Amino acid sequence: MFKDLFRSKQKYVTIRQREVPDSSLHEPSKKEVPDGLWVKCDQCNQMIYHKDLVKNIKVCPKCQFHFRIGAWERINYLVDPGSFQELFATVTSDDPLKFPAYQEKLAKSKKATELEEGVVTGVGNIGGVSLALGVMDFGFIGGSMGSAIGEKLVRLFEYAAEHGLSVVTFSASGGARMYEGILSLMQMATTCQALNCLAEQALLYISVLTDPTTGGVFASFASQGDIVVAEPGALIGFAGARVIKQTTRQTLPAGFQKSEFLLEHGMIDLIINRKELRNTLARLLRYHQRRKRVINQ
Numbered sequence: 001m002f003k004d005l006f007r008s009k010q011k012y013v014t015i016r017q018r019e020v021p022d023s024s025l026h027e028p029s030k031k032e033v034p035d036g037l038w039v040k041c042d043q044c045n046q047m048i049y050h051k052d053l054v055k056n057i058k059v060c061p062k063c064q065f066h067f068r069i070g071a072w073e074r075i076n077y078l079v080d081p082g083s084f085q086e087l088f089a090t091v092t093s094d095d096p097l098k099f100p101a102y103q104e105k106l107a108k109s110k111k112a113t114e115l116e117e118g119v120v121t122g123v124g125n126i127g128g129v130s131l132a133l134g135v136m137d138f139g140f141i142g143g144s145m146g147s148a149i150g151e152k153l154v155r156l157f158e159y160a161a162e163h164g165l166s167v168v169t170f171s172a173s174g175g176a177r178m179y180e181g182i183l184s185l186m187q188m189a190t191t192c193q194a195l196n197c198l199a200e201q202a203l204l205y206i207s208v209l210t211d212p213t214t215g216g217v218f219a220s221f222a223s224q225g226d227i228v229v230a231e232p233g234a235l236i237g238f239a240g241a242r243v244i245k246q247t248t249r250q251t252l253p254a255g256f257q258k259s260e261f262l263l264e265h266g267m268i269d270l271i272i273n274r275k276e277l278r279n280t281l282a283r284l285l286r287y288h289q290r291r292k293r294v295i296n297q
Contacts, residue, residue: 041065043233057274066231066274068211070113071120071137074170078278079133084124088155092116093148095179102179109140118173119149121156123165127282129289132160134169138212143173145217146180150187153221154194161197166204166285171222175215188220195224204288206281209259209268211235227284228268230259231277236268 039048043065053060057077058067075084095102110116118140123132134156136143153169160167176184198205207225209218212235219238230236237244237257245252255261262268272280 039067042067059274064232064273066211066233068138068172070139071115071135071170074135075120075122075124075133078281079124079126080128084122084133086120086122087159088121088152089116091148091152091155093146093177093180096147096183097179097181099179099181105141105179113137113139115140117148117152118143118145119152121152123159123163126168126278126285129282129285130165131285132156132163132165132167134167136170136172136217138172138174141177141179143171143217144175144177145173145184145187145220146177147183147187149177150184150190153187153191157191157194157198160203161201164201164203166206166288167198168206168208168281168285169221169225170208170210171213171217172210173213173215173217173222175217185216188216191221192224195221202292204285206284208277209234209236214238214240227270229270229272229277229280230262230268231274232259232271234259236262 037050039050039053040046041048041060041063044060044063046060046062048060048062053067058069058073059065060067093106095106109118115137119134119136121132121134123130125131134153136149157167159165176187178184195205204227205225206227206229207222209222209228209230211231211233213222213230214235214237218236235257236259239247241252241257253261259268259271263271270280
């Protein structure tokens with residue numbers, strides 16, 4: 001009886017296979033985020049929408065960190081619309097020493113920055129006041145000063161003296177261009193000498209130091225302004241901190257090459273936020289223009 005009872009039961013349990021749904025049908029669609037849509041601030045780590053950063057002239061809206069900007073970006077926000085006229089654009093770098101890979105580096109920088117050289121020179125208006133303007137671009141071989149940059153600046157200073165214009169320069173450089181050897185170092189002397197023609201005519205020269213301004217550029221025309229202005233947090237100095245420490249064998253104060261430290265110790269005259277720089281320069285230029293008019297009377 002019991003044998004028959006157990007025999008009537010199935011020996012094995014049949015498990016029905018469940019239909020596995022296509023997981024791809026239930027996964028939420030993933031939208032691809034284009035590269036460069038968001039930018040992370042180097043100082044506060046805030047994620048910033050790129051378009052908002054551009055509208056704010058590449059200044060972090062949270063911590064006011066100043067991102068580096070190119071020469072034409074700076075010119076476009078700085079000068080009165082339609083007033084800028086480029087000068088000496090045909091002056092470009094040569095390879096006098098036939099330095100290995102120099103031509104390749106020049107070609108790469110020209111493609112990346114869409115510039116022919118590491119400084120843009122010309123004339124324009126700021127707040128209705130005419131001036132001569134020279135703007136360096138750190139993206140062009142680190143803003144290094146070679147013979148072409150020196151020549152363009154010398155011509156700019158001479159042009160300003162001839163036409164009675166004030167001069168404003170924006171420096172952004174790692175120093176002399178090593179690929180041109182002694183020819184690049186000579187530009188320190190030639191640019192400083194050319195500034196004398198402005199002084200002889202009592203023309204205003206404003207030097208604006210941006211991040212970074214170092215080496216031979218800082219040791220020459222960039223530090224010779226009648227008024228020396230810097231952007232907040234800019235790295236400014238001749239040699240690097242490590243080199244100075246090894247040479248002097250002294251412990252250096254924190255931030256001793258930042259614009260705030262230099263202002264505190266009388267090395268520069270003003271620190272101006274980029275968003276206020278245009279209006280500040282316009283006021284300084286107008287003040288000098290009025291003063292010169294009174295003196296000439």
